[in-house]
Amino acid sequence: MGRYTVISEVTQSIINILQADLVPEPIRKKDLIAACSPGDKADIKVGLHLYDVQENGEFVNRNRIQRSSDQLQYPPMSITLYYMLTAYSNADPRERGIDAQRALGRCVQSLYDKAILSPDQLVGSLSDYNESIEISRHNMTFEEKQRIWHFPNVPYQLSVFYKVAPIYVESTRIKTVKPVSNIEITMNERS
Numbered sequence: 643m644g645r646y647t648v649i650s651e652v653t654q655s656i657i658n659i660l661q662a663d664l665v666p667e668p669i670r671k672k673d674l675i676a677a678c679s680p681g682d683k684a685d686i687k688v689g690l691h692l693y694d695v696q697e698n699g700e701f702v703n704r705n706r707i708q709r710s711s712d713q714l715q716y717p718p719m720s721i722t723l724y725y726m727l728t729a730y731s732n733a734d735p736r737e738r739g740i741d742a743q744r745a746l747g748r749c750v751q752s753l754y755d756k757a758i759l760s761p762d763q764l765v766g767s768l769s770d771y772n773e774s775i776e777i778s779r780h781n782m783t784f785e786e787k788q789r790i791w792h793f794p795n796v797p798y799q800l801s802v803f804y805k806v807a808p809i810y811v812e813s814t815r816i817k818t819v820k821p822v823s824n825i826e827i828t829m830n831e832r833s
Contacts, residue, residue, distance in 0.1 A: 644766065644767035644768045644770070644771070644809075644810065644811065644812065645766075645767045645811075645812060646811065647766055647767060648766075648767060648768060648809055648810070648811050649692070649695065649721075649723065649809070649811075650766075651764065651765050651766035651767060651768045652723055652764075652768065652775065652806055652809055653677050653690060653692060653723075653725075654677075654765050654766070655759060655763060655764045655765050655768065656690060656725070656753075656777070656806070657675060657676065657677060657690060658763075658765065659752060659753070659756050659759075659763065660675050660688060660690070660749060660752055660753075661675050663748065663751075663752040663756075664688065664745065664748050664749065664752065668741075668744045668745045668748055669687050669688060669745060674686060674687040674688065675687065675688040675690075676688075676689065676690070677689070677690050677691070677692070678690070678691065679691050679793070680726070680728055680791065680793050680796055680799065680801075681793035681794070681796050683728075683730060685732070686730060687729065687730055687731070687745060688727070688728070688729050688730070688745055688746075688749060689727070689728045689729075689730065690725055690726075690727055691725065691726045691727075691728070692723060692724070692725055693724055693725065693726050693790050694723075694724035695721055695722075695723055695724070696721065696722050696724070697719060697720065697721055697722075698720040698721055698722045698807055698808055698809075699720075714816070714817045714819055715812070715813060715815070715816050715817075716813035716815040716816075716817070717813065718810035718811055718812045718813060719810070719811045719813070720807075720808045720809070720810055721807070721808075721809045721810075721811060722805050722806065722807040722808070722809070723805065723806040723807070723809055724780060724803070724804070724805050724806075725803065725804045725805075725806065726790060726791070726801045726802075726803055727746070727749055727753075727801060727802050727803070727804060728746075728799045728800070728801040729742040729743070729745035729746035729749065729799075729800070730742055730799065731745070742799070742800065743800070746800060746802065749802070750802055753777050753804065756777070757776060757777050757778060758774050758775075758776055758777075759774060759775050759776075759777065760774050761773065761774065771810075773810070775806055775807065775808065775809060776806070776807060776808075777804055777805075777806050778804065778805055778806075779802065779803070779804060780803040780804055780805040781803075782803055787801065787803065790803075
């Protein structure tokens, strides 16, 4: 569970993992791996693009959280994040495809090996809670991928797609309740 910053914290956590695993081979520098849209990738070699955020009905918590004797916090919202991961290369045109595929292969390997992110791998408010999140491949048809890759004047690049869940965004709504001061119990005899 995290604050409103939880979406960017998930993205940064994934980038940190990729940077640790891909630098210095096959990517020379950490700053060449970043969150970016394929339409404005600049000189990025590996780009992580968040393309969708959906409420996750599988992990709904309806119970309020007791914050104090007279305060209940509304339950967090559970969301799933959808990412597109793309590798780029500005190598010689004859080597460009192989260079990008090498980087993409290492990304796939890295995220497969670290499919469950533990709290010590997470940044920001995510690391404050003892919860793990799962990164899994999101298999799509080529047509679905092309619909997502809809950037004017940018040719389609080979990409892999992931979903990350469960992500909990805490509520800021607090309900004040009166503590129970008297309890009255009545017992009836049954015949």
